Amino acid sequence: DTEVTQTPKHLVMGMTNKKSLKCEQHMGHRAMYWYKQKAKKPPELMFVYSYEKLSINESVPSRFSPECPNSSLLNLHLHALQPEDSALYLCASSQGTHNEQFFGPGTRLTVL
Protein backbone atom coordinates (compact mmCIF):
# COMPACT_ATOMS: atom_id res chain seq x y z
CA ASP A 1 0.00 0.00 0.00
CA THR A 2 1.73 3.18 -1.20
CA GLU A 3 -1.10 5.55 -0.50
CA VAL A 4 -1.83 8.40 1.86
CA THR A 5 -5.57 8.81 2.37
CA GLN A 6 -7.39 11.86 3.67
CA THR A 7 -10.96 12.38 4.83
CA PRO A 8 -13.16 14.17 4.17
CA LYS A 9 -12.51 15.31 0.59
CA HIS A 10 -14.51 18.49 1.12
CA LEU A 11 -15.54 20.28 4.30
CA VAL A 12 -17.65 23.39 4.80
CA MET A 13 -17.79 24.81 8.30
CA GLY A 14 -18.90 27.92 10.12
CA MET A 15 -16.58 29.99 12.26
CA THR A 16 -18.03 28.56 15.48
CA ASN A 17 -17.82 24.89 14.44
CA LYS A 18 -15.36 22.25 15.59
CA LYS A 19 -14.28 19.73 13.00
CA SER A 20 -11.38 17.35 12.34
CA LEU A 21 -9.39 16.34 9.30
CA LYS A 22 -8.00 12.83 9.16
CA CYS A 23 -4.98 11.34 7.42
CA GLU A 24 -3.84 7.73 7.26
CA GLN A 25 -0.86 5.89 5.78
CA HIS A 26 0.14 2.23 5.89
CA MET A 27 3.63 2.49 4.45
CA GLY A 28 5.34 2.25 7.83
CA HIS A 29 6.50 5.85 7.53
CA ARG A 30 7.61 7.48 10.77
CA ALA A 31 7.18 11.12 9.83
CA MET A 32 3.88 12.78 8.96
CA TYR A 33 3.13 16.33 7.89
CA TRP A 34 0.32 18.86 7.54
CA TYR A 35 0.51 21.49 4.81
CA LYS A 36 -1.83 24.31 3.86
CA GLN A 37 -2.15 25.30 0.21
CA LYS A 38 -3.94 28.40 -1.02
CA ALA A 39 -5.04 28.68 -4.63
CA LYS A 40 -2.21 29.14 -7.12
CA LYS A 41 0.41 28.95 -4.33
CA PRO A 42 2.86 26.28 -3.20
CA PRO A 43 2.14 24.22 -0.08
CA GLU A 44 3.17 25.77 3.23
CA LEU A 45 4.34 23.52 6.03
CA MET A 46 2.25 23.64 9.22
CA PHE A 47 3.32 20.71 11.43
CA VAL A 48 5.70 17.76 11.40
CA TYR A 49 5.38 14.65 13.54
CA SER A 50 8.34 12.34 13.89
CA TYR A 51 7.86 9.02 15.67
CA GLU A 52 4.45 10.25 16.87
CA LYS A 53 5.93 13.34 18.52
CA LEU A 54 5.44 16.89 17.32
CA SER A 55 8.82 18.03 16.04
CA ILE A 56 7.99 21.15 14.04
CA ASN A 57 5.22 23.74 14.50
CA GLU A 58 5.58 26.54 12.00
CA SER A 59 4.01 29.13 14.30
CA VAL A 60 0.53 27.96 13.38
CA PRO A 61 -2.40 29.64 15.22
CA SER A 62 -3.82 27.61 18.10
CA ARG A 63 -7.17 27.25 16.33
CA PHE A 64 -5.37 24.43 14.46
CA SER A 65 -4.51 21.54 16.78
CA PRO A 66 -2.66 18.49 15.43
CA GLU A 67 -2.77 15.04 16.94
CA CYS A 68 -0.91 11.82 16.11
CA PRO A 69 -2.75 8.94 17.86
CA ASN A 70 -0.40 6.32 16.36
CA SER A 71 2.21 5.93 13.68
CA SER A 72 -0.38 5.50 10.91
CA LEU A 73 -2.82 8.27 11.78
CA LEU A 74 -2.65 12.04 11.83
CA ASN A 75 -5.51 14.36 12.73
CA LEU A 76 -5.94 18.10 12.48
CA HIS A 77 -8.55 19.52 14.84
CA LEU A 78 -10.15 22.78 13.77
CA HIS A 79 -11.91 25.27 16.01
CA ALA A 80 -13.03 28.89 15.59
CA LEU A 81 -11.54 29.18 12.12
CA GLN A 82 -11.60 32.31 10.01
CA PRO A 83 -12.66 32.62 6.35
CA GLU A 84 -9.00 33.17 5.40
CA ASP A 85 -8.29 29.63 6.63
CA SER A 86 -10.17 28.31 3.61
CA ALA A 87 -7.63 26.28 1.62
CA LEU A 88 -6.56 22.81 0.53
CA TYR A 89 -5.07 20.93 3.49
CA LEU A 90 -2.55 18.31 2.50
CA CYS A 91 -1.14 15.49 4.55
CA ALA A 92 2.16 13.81 3.69
CA SER A 93 4.37 11.06 5.07
CA SER A 94 7.99 10.07 4.65
CA GLN A 95 10.46 7.48 5.82
CA GLY A 96 13.31 6.83 3.46
CA THR A 97 16.81 8.18 3.71
CA HIS A 98 16.00 10.38 0.73
CA ASN A 99 13.14 11.77 2.77
CA GLU A 100 10.82 11.82 -0.21
CA GLN A 101 7.39 12.91 0.99
CA PHE A 102 4.25 11.23 -0.31
CA PHE A 103 1.12 13.35 -0.33
CA GLY A 104 -2.54 12.57 0.11
CA PRO A 105 -5.24 14.04 -2.15
CA GLY A 106 -6.07 16.78 0.33
CA THR A 107 -9.17 18.13 2.04
CA ARG A 108 -10.74 21.22 0.49
CA LEU A 109 -11.86 23.35 3.45
CA THR A 110 -14.26 26.26 3.16
CA VAL A 111 -14.92 28.44 6.22
CA LEU A 112 -18.07 30.55 6.03
Added chain:
Amino acid sequence: GEDVEQSLFLSVREGDSSVINCTYTDSSSTYLYWYKQEPGAGLQLLTYIFSNMDMKQDQRLTVLLNKKDKHLSLRIADTQTGDSAIYFCAVNTGTASKLTFGTGTRLQVTL
Protein backbone atom coordinates in the same frame (compact mmCIF):
# COMPACT_ATOMS: atom_id res chain seq x y z
CA GLY B 1 15.49 31.53 4.61
CA GLU B 2 15.57 29.50 1.45
CA ASP B 3 14.15 31.06 -1.70
CA VAL B 4 13.04 28.79 -4.53
CA GLU B 5 11.90 30.36 -7.79
CA GLN B 6 10.27 29.02 -10.93
CA SER B 7 8.82 30.61 -14.02
CA LEU B 8 5.02 30.77 -13.86
CA PHE B 9 3.94 29.28 -17.15
CA LEU B 10 5.18 27.08 -19.99
CA SER B 11 3.28 26.08 -23.12
CA VAL B 12 4.48 23.28 -25.40
CA ARG B 13 3.03 21.28 -28.24
CA GLU B 14 2.24 17.62 -27.80
CA GLY B 15 5.24 15.49 -28.72
CA ASP B 16 7.78 18.22 -27.99
CA SER B 17 10.11 18.30 -24.99
CA SER B 18 9.33 20.49 -21.99
CA VAL B 19 11.98 22.01 -19.77
CA ILE B 20 10.93 23.42 -16.42
CA ASN B 21 13.53 25.42 -14.49
CA CYS B 22 14.07 26.12 -10.81
CA THR B 23 16.61 28.22 -8.93
CA TYR B 24 17.33 28.08 -5.22
CA THR B 25 19.51 29.98 -2.80
CA ASP B 26 20.67 27.55 -0.09
CA SER B 27 23.81 25.77 -1.29
CA SER B 28 23.60 23.29 1.60
CA SER B 29 20.42 21.69 0.21
CA THR B 30 21.07 17.97 -0.13
CA TYR B 31 17.94 16.58 -1.80
CA LEU B 32 15.93 18.26 -4.51
CA TYR B 33 12.54 17.05 -5.67
CA TRP B 34 10.03 17.48 -8.46
CA TYR B 35 6.31 17.17 -7.78
CA LYS B 36 3.31 17.30 -10.14
CA GLN B 37 -0.09 18.63 -9.10
CA GLU B 38 -3.18 18.20 -11.23
CA PRO B 39 -6.24 20.43 -10.62
CA GLY B 40 -7.94 19.69 -7.30
CA ALA B 41 -5.47 16.94 -6.43
CA GLY B 42 -2.56 16.37 -4.07
CA LEU B 43 1.10 16.40 -5.04
CA GLN B 44 2.60 13.45 -6.89
CA LEU B 45 6.31 12.84 -6.39
CA LEU B 46 7.90 12.51 -9.83
CA THR B 47 11.58 12.19 -9.07
CA TYR B 48 14.39 13.51 -6.89
CA ILE B 49 18.12 14.07 -7.12
CA PHE B 50 20.85 14.04 -4.53
CA SER B 51 23.13 17.06 -4.52
CA ASN B 52 26.25 15.04 -5.44
CA MET B 53 24.64 14.09 -8.76
CA ASP B 54 24.56 16.14 -11.95
CA MET B 55 21.89 14.24 -13.76
CA LYS B 56 19.22 11.62 -13.20
CA GLN B 57 17.08 9.97 -15.85
CA ASP B 58 13.83 8.14 -15.21
CA GLN B 59 11.92 7.09 -18.34
CA ARG B 60 10.68 10.33 -19.97
CA LEU B 61 12.03 12.50 -17.15
CA THR B 62 15.55 13.94 -16.96
CA VAL B 63 16.69 16.03 -14.01
CA LEU B 64 19.74 18.25 -14.35
CA LEU B 65 21.42 19.89 -11.37
CA ASN B 66 23.98 22.70 -11.59
CA LYS B 67 25.15 23.19 -8.01
CA LYS B 68 27.46 26.06 -8.86
CA ASP B 69 24.56 28.10 -10.28
CA LYS B 70 21.99 26.58 -7.87
CA HIS B 71 19.86 25.64 -10.85
CA LEU B 72 17.64 22.59 -11.23
CA SER B 73 15.70 21.58 -14.32
CA LEU B 74 13.17 18.94 -15.27
CA ARG B 75 12.98 17.81 -18.86
CA ILE B 76 9.92 15.87 -20.00
CA ALA B 77 10.45 14.09 -23.31
CA ASP B 78 7.57 13.52 -25.74
CA THR B 79 5.19 15.68 -23.70
CA GLN B 80 1.59 14.45 -23.66
CA THR B 81 -1.69 16.21 -22.82
CA GLY B 82 -1.76 14.20 -19.59
CA ASP B 83 1.38 16.06 -18.52
CA SER B 84 -0.60 19.30 -18.24
CA ALA B 85 -0.37 20.26 -14.57
CA ILE B 86 1.52 22.47 -12.12
CA TYR B 87 5.07 21.34 -11.43
CA PHE B 88 6.79 22.24 -8.16
CA CYS B 89 10.44 21.87 -7.36
CA ALA B 90 11.25 21.47 -3.67
CA VAL B 91 14.49 21.53 -1.72
CA ASN B 92 15.21 20.40 1.79
CA THR B 93 16.19 23.18 4.14
CA GLY B 94 17.61 23.11 7.62
CA THR B 95 16.39 19.85 9.08
CA ALA B 96 15.80 17.07 6.60
CA SER B 97 12.09 17.16 7.40
CA LYS B 98 11.49 20.61 5.99
CA LEU B 99 10.89 21.18 2.31
CA THR B 100 10.72 24.58 0.69
CA PHE B 101 8.62 24.55 -2.45
CA GLY B 102 9.13 26.66 -5.51
CA THR B 103 6.41 28.93 -6.79
CA GLY B 104 5.19 26.33 -9.29
CA THR B 105 5.18 26.23 -13.10
CA ARG B 106 1.92 25.63 -14.95
CA LEU B 107 2.60 23.42 -17.96
CA GLN B 108 0.08 23.64 -20.78
CA VAL B 109 0.29 21.04 -23.53
CA THR B 110 -1.44 21.95 -26.79
CA LEU B 111 -2.39 19.70 -29.70
